Amino acid sequence: RGCEGPAPGAPGAGRGGARAAVPAGKEGEAPGDETDAEACRADLFIGWVRMGVPGRLRYLVESDALEPAAQEHALLLLCQCAHRSLSLAAAIARTPRLPGCLASLLRHTEGGTLSLALLLSQLIVASRRESAAALLAAGVLPACHAIYLRALPAGGGVSAGVNGGITGGVTGGWTEV
Numbered sequence: 676r677g678c679e680g681p682a683p684g685a686p687g688a689g690r691g692g693a694r695a696a697v698p699a700g701k702e703g704e705a706p707g708d709e710t711d712a713e714a715c716r717a718d719l720f721i722g723w724v725r726m727g728v729p730g731r732l733r734y735l736v737e738s739d740a741l742e743p744a745a746q747e748h749a750l751l752l753l754c755q756c757a758h759r760s761l762s763l764a765a766a767i768a769r770t771p772r773l774p775g776c777l778a779s780l781l782r783h784t785e786g787g788t789l790s791l792a793l794l795l796s797q798l799i800v801a802s803r804r805e806s807a808a809a810l811l812a813a814g815v816l817p818a819c820h821a822i823y824l825r826a827l828p829a830g831g832g833v834s835a836g837v838n839g840g841i842t843g844g845v846t847g848g849w850t851e852v
Contacts, residue, residue, distance in 0.1 A: 686735070686763035720756045720763055729753060729770040737776045743788060750780075750791035764802035767795075774813030781818035 715722025723729070727805045735741050741749060757764035766774065777799075780792040796815055800807040810816070 697731045697738060715736070718720050718759075723756060724763060724766045727774070729756065729767045733773045733776050734785055737772065743786075747787045748792055750788065750795060754795050754798060757795060757802070761802045764798050765806050768799040768802060768806035768809055772816065774809045777810065778814040778818050780827070781815060793822070 691793070709717070712722070714725050724778045732753055736746055736749050753767060777792055777796050780788060784792065796810060796819070798811055
């Protein structure tokens, strides 16, 4: 149904993907294993990723089931999770269909949703080479290029400044460096 999770009967299956709490040493559980609830108490974002929250948020954003403000909040949660650590950003990048969803958002949205989609793309690209390759394969680079071209003023462009710095017409213009 769009929310990827473990197969029925697999470890982690059940409501919310949480595993049943089993005392250490029982039913083959290694000491140190923790439930999703315990992981959330230790670090909320790690717990969310283990429970599949990024996939659920991606599904809501992708399905247009949210109002624009709620869509921005969902993207903001993904951005905050990706900003927490490189490994969490890489985990978010591995969310099924997320790269394609980001490319679509970059092509078809404006305002805050567009800004957050750009930010999430930047966080994912910075996390790992494989994550950047996944976004490139999904068409995020051409979508970003189209945003850049739309932002240029009529007749504007990018040129080298006197000292070799970049000047241009994006968001009010860059200044010489």
